[in-house]
Amino acid sequence: MLLVGVVLALGFLWGRGRHVWYWLDEGISVGIASHPLSQIPELLRNDGSPPLYYALLRLWTSVFGTSEAATHLLSLAFALAVLPVAFWAGVTLRSRRTGWVAVALVAVSPFMGDYVNETRMYTLVVLLSLATSALFAHVFVLSHRRYRIPCALCLALLLYTHNWALFFAAALGVGVLVCAVLAEDGFTRKRAILDGAVVLGVAGFLYLPWLPTLAYQLAHTGAPFSQRPTLLQVRADLMKLLGGPEVVVALGLGVGVALIEVFHRPRSRDSGMLVLWATIVAVVVGLGWAISRDNSVWVYRYLAVVVGPLLLMLAVAISEAGRSGLVALGVIAFLAAPVGVKGQLFDKSNVADVVGQLGPRLAPGDLVVGDFGRLPVLAHYLPAGLSYVETTGPVADPLASDQRNATERLRAALPEQALRPSLDRLATDQHLLLVCSASEPAVDSTEFLRLIVVRCEQALALLRADPRFRLDAVVAPVARTHSPVNGLLFTRTGVPTN
Numbered sequence: 001m002l003l004v005g006v007v008l009a010l011g012f013l014w015g016r017g018r019h020v021w022y023w024l025d026e027g028i029s030v031g032i033a034s035h036p037l038s039q040i041p042e043l044l045r046n047d048g049s050p051p052l053y054y055a056l057l058r059l060w061t062s063v064f065g066t067s068e069a070a071t072h073l074l075s076l077a078f079a080l081a082v083l084p085v086a087f088w089a090g091v092t093l094r095s096r097r098t099g100w101v102a103v104a105l106v107a108v109s110p111f112m113g114d115y116v117n118e119t120r121m122y123t124l125v126v127l128l129s130l131a132t133s134a135l136f137a138h139v140f141v142l143s144h145r146r147y148r149i150p151c152a153l154c155l156a157l158l159l160y161t162h163n164w165a166l167f168f169a170a171a172l173g174v175g176v177l178v179c180a181v182l183a184e185d186g187f188t189r190k191r192a193i194l195d196g197a198v199v200l201g202v203a204g205f206l207y208l209p210w211l212p213t214l215a216y217q218l219a220h221t222g223a224p225f226s227q228r229p230t231l232l233q234v235r236a237d238l239m240k241l242l243g244g245p246e247v248v249v250a251l252g253l254g255v256g257v258a259l260i261e262v263f264h265r266p267r268s269r270d271s272g273m274l275v276l277w278a279t280i281v282a283v284v285v286g287l288g289w290a291i292s293r294d295n296s297v298w299v300y301r302y303l304a305v306v307v308g309p310l311l312l313m314l315a316v317a318i319s320e321a322g323r324s325g326l327v328a329l330g331v332i333a334f335l336a337a338p339v340g341v342k343g344q345l346f347d348k349s350n351v352a353d354v355v356g357q358l359g360p361r362l363a364p365g366d367l368v369v370g371d372f373g374r375l376p377v378l379a380h381y382l383p384a385g386l387s388y389v390e391t392t393g394p395v396a397d398p399l400a401s402d403q404r405n406a407t408e409r410l411r412a413a414l415p416e417q418a419l420r421p422s423l424d425r426l427a428t429d430q431h432l433l434l435v436c437s438a439s440e441p442a443v444d445s446t447e448f449l450r451l452i453v454v455r456c457e458q459a460l461a462l463l464r465a466d467p468r469f470r471l472d473a474v475v476a477p478v479a480r481t482h483s484p485v486n487g488l489l490f491t492r493t494g495v496p497t498n
Contacts, residue, residue: 003087003103007080010107014079017117018072023349023483026119027377030066031399033057045213046402048221052160053121066380071119078123079116082106082130089134090315093142093273102315104329110243111307113338121161122304128158129168129308133277136172137312139195140179141272148195152202159207163214164288164297164305171283173200175276182272220404222295224448229298234289237300241310243336250335251314254328255321270316277309296446350477351435354487355381357475358433361489362386366431367422371456372410373401374485378435391436391455393418410451415459423466426492432469434459438477438484463490 022030032043032054040054057074064070086106090099106112115122135151138144155172158165176196183189229237239245259274284306292298318325346353355378362368364385370378375388379398388398392413395402426432436456441449463469469490477484 003084006103006107007083010083011076011080014113014116015073015076017347018069018076019345020068020072020117020347021345021349021352022068022119022377022380023351024373024377026071026348027351027380028373028401029054029057029119030061030071030380031376031401033061034066034399041213043400045216046221046400046404048163048217048403049121050160050163050165050210050214052157053124056124057119068119072117075118075120075123076116078127079112082112082123082127085127085131085134086311086315089130089312090319093134093137093312094270094316094319098315098319101318101325101329102311104333105311105314105318108243108333108337109307109311110336110338111241111304115301115304120301122301125158125162125165125304126307128154128161128165129305130311131308132158132168132172133280133309133312136175136199136280137273137276139199140176140192141269141276143191145195148198149202152199152206155199155203156206158305159203160210162302162305163217164284164302167284167287168280168305169200169203170287171280172196174283175279176200178275178279179272182275221406223297223299224407224446226292226296226299227444227446228296229289229292231289233298234285237303238285240300241303241307242314243332247332247336250328250331251317254324254331255317259317259320270320273316274313277313280309281306281313344480346478346481348481349377349483349485350475350481351377351485352381353478354435354475354485358473358487358489359383361473362431362433365427366433367426368398369419369422369432369434369459371436372406372452373403374435374437375399376401387422389419389422391415391418391452391459394422407446407448407451410448410455413455415455415462419459419462423463423469428492428494430492431472432463432490432492434463434488434490435485436460438486460488463488468493 028047032040032047035043035058037055037058040058041051044051044054057071060074061071064073083103083106086102087099090096090102112123112126132151132154135147135154138147139151155165155169158168173196176192179192180189183192239248242248242251285303288298288302318329321328359382362383365387367387367389368375368378368382369389369391371391375390375395375398379388388395392409423432436459437453441453464471470493471488472491473489475487477486
């Protein structure tokens with residue numbers, strides 16, 4: 001009953017931000033999920049993501065609709081499911097105390113607080129990474145071989161949810177080798193290798209149908225917005241995952257001595273689980289960083305795949321530390337708990353505000369021009385019957401963002417060529433809505449982000465220089481918006497071109 005009470009309480013607290021307006025990425029999620037299930041895998045060839053979350057979102061929205069509150073409830077449902085899974089993992093792997101510590105860590109996790117009201121896959125990733133990590137420990141530390149197939153199924157689901165699960169699967173492979181090396185005898189070593197082959201083999205077999213799409217995605221999509229991470233950035237992101245440097249210090253003081261004692265018992269259950277989960281985290285982070293040296297795929301939110309094993313590591317360490325561990329947990333709760341859950345409508349983006357003010361002035365046939373990737377969220381909020389074009393040129397489907405070769409396309413897309421045909425087709429008194437990012441790219445930002453701003457500036461200059469278009473209204477973002485946009489409404493006049 002106490003666990004049910006915790007779930008209900010967190011459902012209320014986390015759910016306070018469920019009405020917050022969508023930003024660009026969420027618009028892409030809802031846009032893809034607005035298509036029939038059979039079309040989603042093909043659409044994702046151009047997006048770069050696996051299909052599981054989008055298929056679940058499609059089923060969810062077919063019942064509950066596509067409002068912010070409706071889709072955020074799906075992420076909330078995944079987040080709340082993490083709580084009983086964490087409790088089960090702690091109890092079955094160690095003790096009831098560990099189970100409750102795991103629940104407490106989930107409840108105060110800043111990562112969970114950040115993404116519980118996000119129409120993206122990250123709370124599902126946490127749920128699956130936690131379940132897979134727990135089941136893996138059952139198999140390879142406690143020798144509960146009946147969990148091999150459930151572990152393989154959870155890993156397969158994780159692979160179908162986020163591409164960083166490939167790093168996670170590789171980390172499990174390394175974990176199997178570590179268990180084999182640490183095995184007490186040849187029989188135990190062979191069994192670990194056999195069990196690893198079963199878990200990874202079944203998961204890999206289930207993932208085979210997606211491999212052709214993955215190969216296409218790797219060749220044509222990526223994370224062009226992501227900078228190559230330095231080791232300082234990696235350290236900062238890992239500390240942010242825990243709640244900041246103060247939390248890391250509190251953990252060191254509260255559980256450091258206990259951890260030293262655990263590792264003085266190298267053959268113990270606790271040391272085996274900690275080594276296994278630490279291996280998973282280290283390999284995932286190491287692979288993400290190493291691959292990002294040449295082709296960056298490092299984004300803080302992708303670290304969702306290591307939240308599960310990190311939570312389990314901390315739960316065991318805090319439980320082992322006894323009273324000092326509980327003090328450390330209290331300090332963590334005070335320092336890291338996401339008390340100020342996003343709740344203002346414009347916290348993420350003001351796209352809905354722009355549309356609310358300028359959308360009623362648009363009529364069927366009017367033109368909407370957005371910067372790269374912005375059209376799905378605009379199309380979600382705008383009325384039907386409008387025409388859409390990106391600053392890179394016309395799009396076949398405004399609800400499905402094409403992320404292929406993004407930087408190259410932005411380099412080649414000059415607004416004079418990309419937009420002029422669409423501008424010429426507008427009749428007198430028709431309107432054009434231009435929506436572009438209001439954020440200036442950082443000095444060290446990627447070429448992709450800089451080109452998005454440059455192409456929007458060129459599109460605006462093109463419209464201002466064209467005597468056929470009159471600027472009628474401007475909507476600027478509120479100061480605290482995370483992903484702000486400007487909206488500019490133009491009217492096609494009867495003035496002929498020179």
